[in-house]
Amino acid sequence: xxxxxxxxxxxxxxxxxxxxxxxxxxxxxxxxxxxxxxxxxxxxxxxxxxxxxxxxxxxxxxxxxxxxxxxxxxxxxxxxxxxxxxxxxxxxxxxxxxxxxxxxxxxxxxxxxxxxxxxxxxxxxxxxxxxxxx
Amino acid sequence: xxxxxxxxxxxxxxxxxxxxxxxxxxxxxxxxxxxxxxxxxxxxxxxxxxxxxxxxxxxxxxxxxxxxxxxxxxxxxxxxxxxxxxxxxxxxxxxxxxxxxxxxxxxxxxxxxxxxxxxxxxxxxxxxxxxxxxxxxxxxxxxxxxxxxxxxxxxxxxxxxxxxxxxxxxxxxxxxxxxxxxxxxxxxxxxxxxxxxxxxxxxxxxxxxxxxxxxxxxxxxxxxxxxxxxxxxxxxxxxxxxxxxxxxxxxxxxxxxxxxxxxxxxxxxxxxxxxxxxxxxxxxxxxxxxxxxxxxxxxxxxxxxxxxxxxxxxxxxxxxxxxxxxxxxxxxxxxxxxxxxxxxxxxxxxxxxxxxxxxxxxxxxxxxxxxxxxxxxxxxxxxxxxxxxxxxxxxxxxxxxxxxxxxxxxxxxxx
Amino acid sequence: xxxxxxxxxxxxxxxxxxxxxxxxxxxxxxxxxxxxxxxxxxxxxxxxxxxxxxxxxxxxxxxxxxxxxxxxxxxxxxxxxxxxxxxxxxxxxxxxxxxxxxxxxxxxxxxxxxxxxxxxxxxxxxxxxxx
Numbered sequence: 001x002x003x004x005x006x007x008x009x010x011x012x013x014x015x016x017x018x019x020x021x022x023x024x025x026x027x028x029x030x031x032x033x034x035x036x037x038x039x040x041x042x043x044x045x046x047x048x049x050x051x052x053x054x055x056x057x058x059x060x061x062x063x064x065x066x067x068x069x070x071x072x073x074x075x076x077x078x079x080x081x082x083x084x085x086x087x088x089x090x091x092x093x094x095x096x097x098x099x100x101x102x103x104x105x106x107x108x109x110x111x112x113x114x115x116x117x118x119x120x121x122x123x124x125x126x127x128x129x130x131x132x133x134x
Numbered sequence: 135x136x137x138x139x140x141x142x143x144x145x146x147x148x149x150x151x152x153x154x155x156x157x158x159x160x161x162x163x164x165x166x167x168x169x170x171x172x173x174x175x176x177x178x179x180x181x182x183x184x185x186x187x188x189x190x191x192x193x194x195x196x197x198x199x200x201x202x203x204x205x206x207x208x209x210x211x212x213x214x215x216x217x218x219x220x221x222x223x224x225x226x227x228x229x230x231x232x233x234x235x236x237x238x239x240x241x242x243x244x245x246x247x248x249x250x251x252x253x254x255x256x257x258x259x260x261x262x263x264x265x266x267x268x269x270x271x272x273x274x275x276x277x278x279x280x281x282x283x284x285x286x287x288x289x290x291x292x293x294x295x296x297x298x299x300x301x302x303x304x305x306x307x308x309x310x311x312x313x314x315x316x317x318x319x320x321x322x323x324x325x326x327x328x329x330x331x332x333x334x335x336x337x338x339x340x341x342x343x344x345x346x347x348x349x350x351x352x353x354x355x356x357x358x359x360x361x362x363x364x365x366x367x368x369x370x371x372x373x374x375x376x377x378x379x380x381x382x383x384x385x386x387x388x389x390x391x392x393x394x395x396x397x398x399x400x401x402x403x404x405x406x407x408x409x410x411x412x413x414x415x416x417x418x419x420x421x422x423x424x425x426x427x428x429x430x431x432x433x434x435x436x437x438x439x440x441x442x443x444x445x446x447x448x449x450x451x452x453x454x455x456x457x458x459x460x461x462x463x464x465x466x467x468x469x470x471x472x473x474x475x476x477x478x479x480x481x482x483x484x485x486x487x488x489x490x491x492x493x494x495x496x497x498x499x500x501x502x503x504x505x506x507x508x509x510x511x512x513x514x515x516x517x518x519x520x521x522x523x524x525x526x527x528x529x530x531x532x533x534x535x536x537x538x539x540x541x542x543x544x545x546x547x548x549x
Numbered sequence: 550x551x552x553x554x555x556x557x558x559x560x561x562x563x564x565x566x567x568x569x570x571x572x573x574x575x576x577x578x579x580x581x582x583x584x585x586x587x588x589x590x591x592x593x594x595x596x597x598x599x600x601x602x603x604x605x606x607x608x609x610x611x612x613x614x615x616x617x618x619x620x621x622x623x624x625x626x627x628x629x630x631x632x633x634x635x636x637x638x639x640x641x642x643x644x645x646x647x648x649x650x651x652x653x654x655x656x657x658x659x660x661x662x663x664x665x666x667x668x669x670x671x672x673x674x675x676x677x678x679x680x
Contacts (some may be wrong), residue, residue, distance in 0.1 A: 001550065004598070004600060004625075004630075005609075006630065020532060021516050021519070021532065021535065021536075023535055023536060024540055025533050025536035025537075025540060028529075028532050028536050028679070029382075029533060032529050033380060036381065047571075048594070051523050052553070052671050052672070053671070053672040054553060054669045054670070054671060054672065055522075055523055055669055055670040055671070055672060056519070056520035056521070056574035057518070058521075058672060059521065059669070060667055060668070060669050061641075061648075061667070061668045061669075062635070062665040062666070062667055062668075063645050063648035063649050063652060063665060063666045063667075063668055064552075064649065064652045064665045064666075065649040065650065065653035066649075069650070069653060070646075070649065070651060071612070071642075071645040071646055071648060071649035072574035072649070072666070073645050073668075082627075082670070082671075084553075084629075084630065085668070088552060088656045089598075091620070095607075098606065099609050099617040099619055100617055102609035102617060103301050103609055103611040103612070103615060103616065103618075104611070104615075105200065106609060106610045106611040106617075107611035107615060112315075114612055117481045117610045118610070119608045119609070119610055119612055120608065120609045120610070121607070121608055121609075122408050122606070122607045122608075122609055123601050123605070123606050123607075123629075124596070125598050125599075125600060125603065125629070126599040126600065126601055128636050157652060250639065251592075251637075252592075253659070273637075274595075275594075275595050275637050276594070276595060276596070278589065278594075279589065279592055279594050279637070280592075280596065282589060282590060282591070282592040283592035285593055286591075304643055335571065393557065428567075523550065523670045523672060523673055524673055524674070525669075525672040525673065526674065527676060
């Protein structure tokens with residue numbers, strides 16, 4: 001079963017003030033090291049389907065089509081929004097295993113090397129295109 | 135696949151492609167035919183042994199495929215079909231490789247009408263002899279996507295009616311520049327991707343060097359070709375020192391120079407030294423010269439920055455690439471002090487190509503740090519971290535900001 | 550350059566979608582299939598996924614002993630990722646153009662084009678130019 005594990009970044013002033021940019025260098029390095037090791041572990045276990053990091057939320061754009069189809073882009077978002085900052089797609093036996101993997105991701109180290117306990121959203125990934133309507 | 139056969143095929147297929155395109159003009163169909171011949175060879179040669187004239191073998195098989203292809207479009211192409219069926223079945227295909235064909239192929243695959251991504255994919259396939267899967271893997275896209283890109287690129291060439299011949303003398307310089315640009319892009323993609331033991335992507339930079347060597351061999355008097363080759367040699371020489379085992383980026387001034395490839399540096403230095411005096415100096419030669427100055431310093435603090443600054447002064451006159459301006463500012467800072475460098479950066483603030491580019495912030499941060507404005511430096515390191523699209527670069531910028539922030543007792547100031 | 554094009558939706562949006570007339574759903578599916586094919590034909594396609602309905606979405610944190618603590622309660626306003634495309638294109642403008650196409654997917658009359666697509670660059674391994 002394929003699951004997506006999503007890591008978010010909240011852009012509220014409060015969250016940002018505690019965010020990675022406020023940590024000491026060795027804590028940033030430990031966090032990065034953990035993430036690299038974590039993906040590697042999943043890869044070696046044959047559970048990793050894909051993993052990506054996303055660019056910082058300040059560059060995010062919302063796009064709609066105007067009447068003639070040309071893009072209207074807008075970079076304005078609510079002040080405190082949860083942006084996706086990275087994800088893993090894993091292929092595992094069942095939801096319980098997916099939650100275990102997510103718990104591990106959640107425990108990535110933060111300030112002082114302590115586990116962050118980040119909320120990781122877990123959703124199943126649909127296989128195949130939407131079913132034909134009968 | 136059997137390694138010697140694989141190498142042989144990669145070397146021969148562009149030459150065979152040249153012959154087939156010369157004969158039948160249909161580049162797209164020719165490329166398909168040569169691919170099929172190559173696949174047939176990969177299957178049969180390990181079992182039956184490599185033929186005495188492998189090139190002739192491939193050419194014959196490709197010719198037959200082309201004849202089949204034309205036959206199957208018979209109705210309106212009856213005339214061509216009759217001509218094709220007369221194609222020689224014997225081994226009297228010329229033994230001497232038409233080396234010029236590789237160059238013609240390169241000109242074709244790097245035609246300015248193609249997008250950079252298409253030109254890169256087509257070059258690696260038709261001239262480099264890489265499989266679609268290998269190219270897809272190198273660029274981290276699915277194989278069908280890469281196959282589609284190559285197919286569309288071939289179709290563009292077919293539709294544009296570009297003849298299979300060397301460009302006219304008037305066009306030659308411009309077309310050669312296009313070829314060198316594509317090779318430079320391939321090198322860059324491979325060089326900067328070799329983080330950790332990711333050999334597939336490091337192969338890209340070696341492939342770029344191999345193809346550039348071929349062009350150099352065919353056009354030994356072209357100084358920019360020599361310049362590009364030298365630039366690649368001198369840059370690639372530093373590859374192993376560029377990232378730590380953990381994948382962190384290490385700036386040139388902090389790299390362990392014992393890890394630099396001395397032989398490659400020597401080759402690059404010799405080449406650029408022999409080329410510059412020829413007189414028609416261009417951007418690749420200047421960049422190679424700059425790389426040579428860096429590579430010749432036994433230690434970072436022995437770097438001849440005045441020499442580098444002089445070279446960037448020259449480079450700026452021929453290139454309005456804002457990255458050149460950024461590098462020029464760094465060199466100016468090393469020679470005349472950080473204030474001078476920052477002054478030069480201000481000129482870039484209003485350049486729409488870079489005002490939002492992460493490198494402008496990154497360089498400004500570095501110079502602010504040198505000038506003693508720690509707070510400003512931290513702010514710009516973080517701004518750069520928020521703008522970059524490269525993960526190792528973001529990690530580097532975040533850690534620089536954190537390092538400086540700690541040193542100055544500035545913790546917990548997120549902006 | 551790789552971009553992620555994301556369709557975000559609240560629970561209310563999902564519920565509304567579930568109540569679309571059959572013809573509108575069919576039109577939407579047909580569009581999505583054709584859209585993916587377009588991306589594949591143009592050589593821009595990297596990936597696309599649809600995610601399961603948010604009813605079963607779960608937030609996981611590590612408990613003090615590392616065991617997962619799961620929570621299925623979300624604020625009404627929460628936006629869930631419904632699905633995404635990843636494209637490889639030459640410029641951000643190209644990504645926005647593709648996103649605009651996606652946002653114009655067929656929907657019940659009068660509601661087309663109300664679902665904006667969030668566009669974010671995907672971080673690449675290497676730095677963008679060598680030093």
